[in-house]
Amino acid sequence: MPEPGGAEGRYPHAFRPIQVGTLSLDHRLVVPPHGGGNGSLLGSAAEFEQHAALWLAKLAGGMRWLGGGPNFVRNPLPPGFEPTGVGAHGPGFFRDPRYPDRIGELAARVHAGGGLLSVQMVLQGGMPIAPSATLSSYADHRIPHALDIDEVRWLVREYGESAAFAIDAGVDAIEIHANHDDLVQWFLSPLTNRRDDEYGGTAEERCRFLREIVEAIRSHATRPITLGLRLCLDEMIDGGFGVEDCAATVAAFTAEGTVDYFSLDVGSNWGDPSYIPNGWYEDHQWAPLCGTVKSATDRPVVYAGRVLDVAQADAVLAAGHADLVAMARATMADPDIVTKTRAGAEERVRPCIGLNECIHRRLVEGLVYACGVSPRFAREAEPPPPAPAATRSVLVVGGGPAGTELAALCAERGHDVELWECEPHLGGALALAALARANHRYQDWIDYQARRLEASGVRVVLGREATRDDVLAAAVDVVAVATGAVPRRPDVPGRELPHVVTISEALTGTVELGPDVVVVAEDDGPAPLSVADHLAGLGHHVTLVYQSAGLAPLVGKYSAGAMYARLIDGGVTLVPLARLVEVEAGDVRLASSYGRRRWSIEGVDNVVLACGSVPADGLFLALKHRHPEVHLLGDAYAPRRMVFATRQAWALAAVIDNSPAVSAVPTPSPS
Ligand SMILES: Cc1cc2nc3c(=O)[nH]c(=O)nc-3n(C[C@H](O)[C@H](O)[C@H](O)COP(=O)(O)O)c2cc1C
Numbered sequence: 001m002p003e004p005g006g007a008e009g010r011y012p013h014a015f016r017p018i019q020v021g022t023l024s025l026d027h028r029l030v031v032p033p034h035g036g037g038n039g040s041l042l043g044s045a046a047e048f049e050q051h052a053a054l055w056l057a058k059l060a061g062g063m064r065w066l067g068g069g070p071n072f073v074r075n076p077l078p079p080g081f082e083p084t085g086v087g088a089h090g091p092g093f094f095r096d097p098r099y100p101d102r103i104g105e106l107a108a109r110v111h112a113g114g115g116l117l118s119v120q121m122v123l124q125g126g127m128p129i130a131p132s133a134t135l136s137s138y139a140d141h142r143i144p145h146a147l148d149i150d151e152v153r154w155l156v157r158e159y160g161e162s163a164a165f166a167i168d169a170g171v172d173a174i175e176i177h178a179n180h181d182d183l184v185q186w187f188l189s190p191l192t193n194r195r196d197d198e199y200g201g202t203a204e205e206r207c208r209f210l211r212e213i214v215e216a217i218r219s220h221a222t223r224p225i226t227l228g229l230r231l232c233l234d235e236m237i238d239g240g241f242g243v244e245d246c247a248a249t250v251a252a253f254t255a256e257g258t259v260d261y262f263s264l265d266v267g268s269n270w271g272d273p274s275y276i277p278n279g280w281y282e283d284h285q286w287a288p289l290c291g292t293v294k295s296a297t298d299r300p301v302v303y304a305g306r307v308l309d310v311a312q313a314d315a316v317l318a319a320g321h322a323d324l325v326a327m328a329r330a331t332m333a334d335p336d337i338v339t340k341t342r343a344g345a346e347e348r349v350r351p352c353i354g355l356n357e358c359i360h361r362r363l364v365e366g367l368v369y370a371c372g373v374s375p376r377f378a379r380e381a382e383p384p385p386p387a388p389a390a391t392r393s394v395l396v397v398g399g400g401p402a403g404t405e406l407a408a409l410c411a412e413r414g415h416d417v418e419l420w421e422c423e424p425h426l427g428g429a430l431a432l433a434a435l436a437r438a439n440h441r442y443q444d445w446i447d448y449q450a451r452r453l454e455a456s457g458v459r460v461v462l463g464r465e466a467t468r469d470d471v472l473a474a475a476v477d478v479v480a481v482a483t484g485a486v487p488r489r490p491d492v493p494g495r496e497l498p499h500v501v502t503i504s505e506a507l508t509g510t511v512e513l514g515p516d517v518v519v520v521a522e523d524d525g526p527a528p529l530s531v532a533d534h535l536a537g538l539g540h541h542v543t544l545v546y547q548s549a550g551l552a553p554l555v556g557k558y559s560a561g562a563m564y565a566r567l568i569d570g571g572v573t574l575v576p577l578a579r580l581v582e583v584e585a586g587d588v589r590l591a592s593s594y595g596r597r598r599w600s601i602e603g604v605d606n607v608v609l610a611c612g613s614v615p616a617d618g619l620f621l622a623l624k625h626r627h628p629e630v631h632l633l634g635d636a637y638a639p640r641r642m643v644f645a646t647r648q649a650w651a652l653a654a655v656i657d658n659s660p661a662v663s664a665v666p667t668p669s670p671s
Contacts, residue, residue: 400428
């Protein structure tokens with residue numbers, strides 16, 4: 001009998017056993033397949049160790065059924081054709097001579113830890129192959145090659161033979177990726193399957209490719225194996241695969257008895273919604289849709305999509321929307337989510353706040369995979385840092401993401417840490433951003449940081465403005481300046497007029513805005529969009545003017561669709577490729593970013609400057625040369641997104657541990 005106060009008692013639906021095919025699970029929380037994390041199944045030995053460590057960390061943290069990374073199926077490309085797009089892979093994984101050993105080794109390590117491992121078979125982004133030479137979205141206009149019947153049959157065989165490598169190596173389940181712009185989804189969808197042979201036409205014919213793949217895998221399996229389908233609940237695009245199609249597909253495979261479970265989520269990687277939904281959506285928004293499809297089968301159904309913690313998972317299960325709940329990003333932010341919840345320490349679970357850095361940094365900027373709230377993510381194979389040689393006294397000035405992360409890391413390593421924040425609350429720029437309706441989840445992380453600072457013994461002093469002399473008088477070993485940045489006002493006439501306001505004034509409501517507002521975006525990140533959306537939500541008529549060709553070019557496609565959709569549906573007028581040249585009372589003068597055109601927007605009550613910020617590095621400069629070890633980090637060094645600040649804090653904590661006399665910013669000797 002579970003104890004009423006224990007996790008089993010509080011979350012009786014999540015912590016209940018279930019049988020999925022051959023898999024016996026003691027609870028219903030799972031990690032869906034996902035890529036990223038800087039490891040590689042087939043890469044160098046070190047990359048393999050990182051790949052394994054990422055998944056084993058989730059196992060150690062209480063997850064049992066692990067989806068594993070995407071395993072690409074060989075793409076039947078003609079010589080020299082270069083596949084492009086997310087998931088584009090030519091040779092695939094399964095026929096690589098290293099594959100059996102690597103996947104077998106991973107499965108063995110997972111089994112040794114008491115877990116179960118899936119292999120997801122992926123031909124995502126099909127580029128250049130597709131059922132028909134047509135488009136799958138409004139965003140990607142590269143016409144694919146339509147597979148001929150021989151190529152289709154070749155692929156069916158390839159899936160069957162490929163699965164056998166994984167099954168023989170000892171994995172526990174095979175999952176067919178039939179969503180997220182996978183070739184298989186494109187066969188299922190009436191939008192992308194325009195074939196008139198036996199693989200297109202009616203719903204049953206569109207399903208033939210998947211059915212033959214399932215049969216091929218079953219026929220190649222030398223032992224009983226759990227087989228699942230990851231399907232799109234609803235493409236939510238005109239003419240696409242809708243929830244009725246999904247329910248019919250699930251019902252058909254249930255009737256045939258060839259599939260053990262269905263894993264369901266929503267959207268595509270381009271659209272509104274994307275399948276990695278950011279905070280502009282409700283938490284577990286599509287769970288009821290999953291419930292609709294669940295009624296078409298008696299097989300276990302997994303739901304994924306913005307389930308942020310065990311309480312939410314339990315609620316989804318309690319409502320009968322699914323039999324299991326998958327959490328990808330929540331386990332990137334904190335792989336120990338289940339263990340901590342079971343131990344009654346949910347307040348120590350580091351929350352995912354839906355920044356989507358886990359996918360975008362890599363895709364948009366080519367940087368390593370990373371998580372904004374957890375600099376430890378994607379570094380699981382790194383050994384924990386050795387205890388520092390000596391305890392040092394550290395003063396962190398600034399309580400935003402950079403400052404709180406550094407202070408907590410240093411205190412957790414045993415240093416004596418004090419943090420001064422000039423505002424009466426923690427959070428810095430993130431606390432301001434959290435005021436926008438799209439970002440309310442950001443406050444979860446700020447609250448988590450506050451608890452963490454307290455637990456690690458950091459002395460937090462709020463409302464304390466730091467002067468040079470105060471800092472010097474504190475006589476600490478190390479000073480870290482994370483004083484953030486101040487709003488930037490573009491250098492145009494009229495920028496100081498009283499109706500021209502900053503994001504801060506707009507979001508805090510310190511200036512009352514009139515009905516017609518122009519938001520000027522000179523910032524490639526999400527802030528101008530969040531502000532415009534927030535003001536539209538308050539009933540203002542908003543015009544968003546931005547200099548770039550695309551709106552928010554550093555916001556990747558997994559978030560962008562949601563944001564564009566809500567701006568457009570919220571009546572925000574978008575003015576691209578335009579720069580602010582002057583503000584007058586009631587008028588905003590613009591010029592085109594590239595051409596010579598100039599024009600005005602009239603009848604403007606307020607102008608909101610979403611023009612980024614400039615570093616507040618005065619304290620650092622005043623301390624440099626006067627204090628033996630002073631560091632500068634976060635926006636005070638250069639304003640970037642939160643992920644840059646938390647990762648800098650991680651690196652700086654190691655510097656503070658190891659090099660008592662070395663400053664992160666080279667400090668020339670005073671002449
Ligand atoms: C970095 C990253 C990589 C992903 N790769 C895959 C993948 O290879 N296959 C897949 O089916 N889903 C993939 N997903 C989607 C997740 O499995 C999951 O459905 C999605 O993130 C929504 O769940 P969440 O809200 O719990 O994160 C990926 C998600 C992320 C964040």
